[in-house]
Amino acid sequence: MDSSTPNRQASRSRDPERTKGEILAAALAVFAENGYDGARIQQISHRAGCNPRLIYHYFGSKDDLYLAALRKIYAEIRSREEDLNLAALAPREAILRLAEFTFDFFDGNAPFVSITRSENLLGGQYIRQLPEINRLSNPLIEKIAEVLKRGEGTGEIRPGIDPMQLYISIVALSAHHINAAHTLSATFGTDLTDPKWRQTRRAHVVTLVAAAVSKEKSQS
Amino acid sequence: MDSSTPNRQASRSRDPERTKGEILAAALAVFAENGYDGARIQQISHRAGCNPRLIYHYFGSKDDLYLAALRKIYAEIRSREEDLNLAALAPREAILRLAEFTFDFFDGNAPFVSITRSENLLGGQYIRQLPEINRLSNPLIEKIAEVLKRGEGTGEIRPGIDPMQLYISIVALSAHHINAAHTLSATFGTDLTDPKWRQTRRAHVVTLVAAAVSKEKSQS
DNA sequence: CAAATAAGTAAACGCTCGTTGAATTATAAT
DNA sequence: ATTATAATTCAACGAGCGTTTACTTATTTG
Numbered sequence: 001m002d003s004s005t006p007n008r009q010a011s012r013s014r015d016p017e018r019t020k021g022e023i024l025a026a027a028l029a030v031f032a033e034n035g036y037d038g039a040r041i042q043q044i045s046h047r048a049g050c051n052p053r054l055i056y057h058y059f060g061s062k063d064d065l066y067l068a069a070l071r072k073i074y075a076e077i078r079s080r081e082e083d084l085n086l087a088a089l090a091p092r093e094a095i096l097r098l099a100e101f102t103f104d105f106f107d108g109n110a111p112f113v114s115i116t117r118s119e120n121l122l123g124g125q126y127i128r129q130l131p132e133i134n135r136l137s138n139p140l141i142e143k144i145a146e147v148l149k150r151g152e153g154t155g156e157i158r159p160g161i162d163p164m165q166l167y168i169s170i171v172a173l174s175a176h177h178i179n180a181a182h183t184l185s186a187t188f189g190t191d192l193t194d195p196k197w198r199q200t201r202r203a204h205v206v207t208l209v210a211a212a213v214s215k216e217k218s219q220s
Numbered sequence: 221m222d223s224s225t226p227n228r229q230a231s232r233s234r235d236p237e238r239t240k241g242e243i244l245a246a247a248l249a250v251f252a253e254n255g256y257d258g259a260r261i262q263q264i265s266h267r268a269g270c271n272p273r274l275i276y277h278y279f280g281s282k283d284d285l286y287l288a289a290l291r292k293i294y295a296e297i298r299s300r301e302e303d304l305n306l307a308a309l310a311p312r313e314a315i316l317r318l319a320e321f322t323f324d325f326f327d328g329n330a331p332f333v334s335i336t337r338s339e340n341l342l343g344g345q346y347i348r349q350l351p352e353i354n355r356l357s358n359p360l361i362e363k364i365a366e367v368l369k370r371g372e373g374t375g376e377i378r379p380g381i382d383p384m385q386l387y388i389s390i391v392a393l394s395a396h397h398i399n400a401a402h403t404l405s406a407t408f409g410t411d412l413t414d415p416k417w418r419q420t421r422r423a424h425v426v427t428l429v430a431a432a433v434s435k436e437k438s439q440s
Numbered sequence: 441c442a443a444a445t446a447a448g449t450a451a452a453c454g455c456t457c458g459t460t461g462a463a464t465t466a467t468a469a470t
Numbered sequence: 471a472t473t474a475t476a477a478t479t480c481a482a483c484g485a486g487c488g489t490t491t492a493c494t495t496a497t498t499t500g
Binding site: 214 | 254255257258334336337338339340341342343344347348350353354357358361378382384385386388389391393396397399400401402403404405406407408409410420421424425428431432433434
């Protein structure tokens, strides 16, 4: 009706895909900043610039939205993982490249680290509903195993290193100072979020990994 | 016993110290299991076997109770830290002992790991109110620095290792598989909470730290 | 013993938040 | 245009939870 123009704010243009995407992106940010329990539906909808009702229209519930966010960040990791071409590198170089890649990935993806933290706080009850994550992660371990085996053959790499243990160690060294940045910063009186500190940390981690996998020269 | 002297013998129904202690212990467990937001006052009081009102009677608010729990777990770490006598050990042995100690400490203190996780999720807003934690942690770094310096002198330890970076690495290697047990278990299809796996992990971490700090034999 | 004080209880208030019913408006098809 | 469909909005419900008021009961003190 043109007789009574509603004076309310101009309504959103209709673009379900964009709205859906904006909700998911906002959810990712809010869940990352506040965790599952701390995140507010209102906050997410506000950040997405939409009505709270739309979240239920498109995603059903807070749980399902969280699941979608979880699925998204792991999909992103998966796609990045494929960029790694470990088989084409010399064994020792491959491990170092993996360490650098992993460090930089976490360093530039605070939401991933945060949501992972939240999910672990919840006892993994949501990630357990996403069986595809397991299927997509095993190939990486196999690639690492292949690199280690190759390195043992050439004598570059100390034998007996378990690929999954090594990868978890690389993840640990790359993620924990982000995961526990606030408590560690308070504990040691140093700002672990400072880019300079992160740079120093990166060098330390790479050096440590290099020393850990390199074969020692005939310890007598 | 003199009947006129105030006797501290506990009466079943009235024992403020015991009640206070039970509330704090219950709070620790519940905060650890559910995080700050997920923890329920009712749940804590039920676990403590007391009326919810008593939590406010003794601690004031949920925030203050959480602060008390946070203070308690760090006090426990502090007291255990003192058991370490790094200066009395050979440099390389001292580092390995520190790694073992740290690993075992986290392995046996799930509440500490969990509450630390919760605190980081909250942006460190509570630990920032406990400045004593910093004062009590710096001595450890200084001890590590002394050990590393000594090790450089004897040639046992590779020069140039930063003590805080090393300690954070040890913490990372010891804590991350606990912190992220659920997501990593789901990701790799392996139960990281299994005691056998933890045993394997322990050996891997110690070996890795040993290789990382040991001086390489004249790499040309 | 009587008064004072502290421990412990019962019940509800007020607010927040996830969620939903139902109306409204824009877009697409007939 | 008319109709159908789906996107969007509005307002409110109902449950849960931190917190508080007011009360009861035990212990201590003079």
